[in-house]
Amino acid sequence: xxxxxxxxxxxxxxxxxxxxxxxxxxxxxxxxxxxxxxxxxxxxxxxxxxxxxxxxxxxxxxxxxxxxxxxxxxxxxxxxxxxxxxxxxxxxxxxxxxxxxxxxxxxxxxxxxxxxxxxxxxxxxxxxxxxxxxxxxxxxxxxxxxxxxxxxxxxxxxxxxxxxxxxxxxxxxxxxxxxxxxxxxxxxxxxxxxxxxxxxxxxxxxxxxxxxxxxxxxxxxxxxxxxxxxxxxxxxxxxxxxxxxxx
Numbered sequence: 001x002x003x004x005x006x007x008x009x010x011x012x013x014x015x016x017x018x019x020x021x022x023x024x025x026x027x028x029x030x031x032x033x034x035x036x037x038x039x040x041x042x043x044x045x046x047x048x049x050x051x052x053x054x055x056x057x058x059x060x061x062x063x064x065x066x067x068x069x070x071x072x073x074x075x076x077x078x079x080x081x082x083x084x085x086x087x088x089x090x091x092x093x094x095x096x097x098x099x100x101x102x103x104x105x106x107x108x109x110x111x112x113x114x115x116x117x118x119x120x121x122x123x124x125x126x127x128x129x130x131x132x133x134x135x136x137x138x139x140x141x142x143x144x145x146x147x148x149x150x151x152x153x154x155x156x157x158x159x160x161x162x163x164x165x166x167x168x169x170x171x172x173x174x175x176x177x178x179x180x181x182x183x184x185x186x187x188x189x190x191x192x193x194x195x196x197x198x199x200x201x202x203x204x205x206x207x208x209x210x211x212x213x214x215x216x217x218x219x220x221x222x223x224x225x226x227x228x229x230x231x232x233x234x235x236x237x238x239x240x241x242x243x244x245x246x247x
Contacts, residue, residue: 001015001019002015004075005018006119006120007079007082008053008054008055008078008082009053009120010049010050010053011118011218011219012218013038013046013218014046014049014050016036017032017036017038017043017046017047017050018050018055018056018069020032020035020036021036021056021067021068021069022069022072023035025068025069026059026061026066026067026068027066027067027068028064028065028066028067029043029044029047029058029065029066029067032067047067054070054078055069055070055078056068056069056070057070112225112226112227113223113224113225113226114223114224115221115222115223116221116222116223116224117219117221117222118219118220118221119147119148119219119220121222122148122213122220122221122222123148123151125211125213125222125224126148126151126154126155126222128211128224129155129204129211130154130155130158132164132206132209133162133163133164133165134164134165134166134206134207135166135204135205135206136166136167136168136204136205136235136238136239136242137166137167137168137169137202137203137204137205138168138169138170138171138193138199138202138203138238138241139168139170139171139202139203139204139213140170140171140173140198140199140202141170141171141173141175141176141178141179142171142173142174142175142176143202143215144175144202145175147215147220148220152175152179153182156179156182156183156188157183159183159187159188160183160185160187160188163187164187165187165188166187166188166189167189167190167191167238167242167246168188168189168190168191169191169192169193169238169241169242169245169246170190170191170192170193171192171193171197171198171199172192172193172194172195172197176192177192180192189246191242191245191246191247193245194245197245200214200215201213201214201215203234205231205234205235205238206231207228207231208226208227208228208231209224209225209226209227209231210224210225210227210230210231210234211223211224211225212224212225
């Protein structure tokens, strides 16, 4: 269910609140908050997010604010409208791209660190990783497949399609065995760490950048560090681990 409402950029709490309102029908905000198990002040924030997504409307009845979920039968058409908006925005950006690139060249400040919070923001970071021709990484395939399943396949497929190179050390799990079976090649070296050797975040190292991904209970966060000296240091550390565990 969360996969559906992720298309509206909702997190699990917001999705749960919406589904609770679907079950309740039009209700006072206080009643909705109680049934959803969310304090009233937080519910108003969530309500604003759902209204912005076009999923909830509000109205006054006998002087009391009520909220109502849109009919679930309209969700496909809402998604179609969002897709049309995205396509129109893409066409506009494409038309204005030369102008935007000219503006970019006048800006001498290059960000050294960028932070990405939430699944959709981390997806944007991963799209930058897809542009890299070579990298080394150590990561937990089980976490990636559970949290961002499309990139479990998308990144190794991009390596193959672009003629890139990669070396990866994987935390041992069922998904690591699947990943190695599917994608190990002469250009994409993959090794699985021994049982018990693990780490709490994923790291992707390129010639100039380090990408870090951390997984919390309710969210995912990414950090992009643009510094060739730090990348070189991380590469040396990776090579030491590869000399021990790579095979």
